[in-house]
Amino acid sequence: MTTTSPQGRTELLRPDGSPVRVLVVDDELSITELLSMALRYEGWQIRSAGDGTGAIQTARDFRPDAVVLDMMLPDMDGLTVLGRLRRELPDVPVLFLTAKDAVEDRIAGLTAGGDDYVTKPFSLEEVVARLRGLIRRSGAADRRSDSVLVVGDLTLDEDSHEVSRAGEHIHLTATEFELLRFLMRNPRRVLSKAQILDRVWSYDFGGQANVVELYISYLRRKIDAGREPMIHTRRGAGYLIKPAAS
Amino acid sequence: MTTTSPQGRTELLRPDGSPVRVLVVDDELSITELLSMALRYEGWQIRSAGDGTGAIQTARDFRPDAVVLDMMLPDMDGLTVLGRLRRELPDVPVLFLTAKDAVEDRIAGLTAGGDDYVTKPFSLEEVVARLRGLIRRSGAADRRSDSVLVVGDLTLDEDSHEVSRAGEHIHLTATEFELLRFLMRNPRRVLSKAQILDRVWSYDFGGQANVVELYISYLRRKIDAGREPMIHTRRGAGYLIKPAAS
DNA sequence: CGGTGGCTGTGCGTGTTCTCATCGTCGCCG
């Protein structure tokens, strides 16, 4: 089931209307903090654990709808944790966190069951998007919720990664796509450059803050070119997207 | 009976609308885990057992619509298990798992009864496809559910392994066929190279992800050659297939 | 042995990301 909050954000809810529950497992406190904050912002209920045993215990009584699981835990192997989790919660989808270089290695088979993974360092938008996808497909949320974001005559399909305005197809690069998704998930709402940087770029991004301006400019060229603009600048505050009409 | 989920995936259901039930029997935990995960994702209900006695017991009260049975079990010979299974569930189809070098002639006799087998190491797409076939043919699911996938003017018959585009027959190798089937079972949806690798290649495949790129290029040559392309690259995300028109 | 199918490795072209620098513009304040 989906509802639309007063802010215009679309929230995932369970069939009974209660908030989605997510368990976050990572041994680095900074990561669990970061994720908990971001996921709570989605309107979800979050519980976190720092190791495998804690994860199993928490899973037992928290009964989450999805789990974010770091593959590198201090007390036990990621696969062992996965196995025990599965015994507790057979159908719960898992989003794995892995180091960039450790990939390809033991990841084989993990995405096969409808699970998914992201590599560290990740961007919060990416984690949230994948989690939403997993939850949507697992049936923990209402299955009618679809994967298309719409703002005015602009549409973005999260499954096919397709974007079009007024029926005309628009090609975006990966970063442009993530940025636009973030804007469109928060329509009519000013997003500061800091917020955008924190959500759309990976958490270890050390670069210049003006990449945001740059990518906004790219987006405008592709989306607003020769049309009524939908992306607006609020000088000193940030950017927002809204339907061209209003 | 088949239903189509919001994602466009087609699910097998029993005549009464309840999910199909599958029993997985293997002594290696990693295998049962892997299979359970993948088969659950198909929307099926899974129970697993690690040996012959467990299998018989579980079969008795779980009453599965199909069984995946490793021929090499610790406690008893595969044929013995099969016999006892048959006493419990006379009509249930069985998918045998065997080692590559195992005597194929002995297995060959077994498949005469409408059963089937795959050799280890297998790919998940293969196991899922065979199981679907077995269940469909056994009548546990609606018999009218057919075996043809269609995307635009491209058709793929899972029974006859025939592929054609715009009526023109296309010859594919085994790997190409599996890859195309996976794409066509998830139309208009971006599939990452990792997902593809996990589903289409065998679980012990240690190679590089660029085999996927290679086989995509093979498929394009055969399917998209000189026509409106149906296979699309989403740089940094993966591949997807969609009808040429849209 | 020739043919087919499956895969590895490498190298190239190009798309993508990001930095730096410059130019434009908005708004404040004298």
Added chain:
DNA sequence: CGGCGACGATGAGAACACGCACAGCCACCG
């Protein structure tokens, strides 16, 4: 009302990663 300073937009181009082609190897099979 005019000018200045801060902020934002945009152009150029460097560095990098990604996707893809090509060539060759191995295994299997008739």
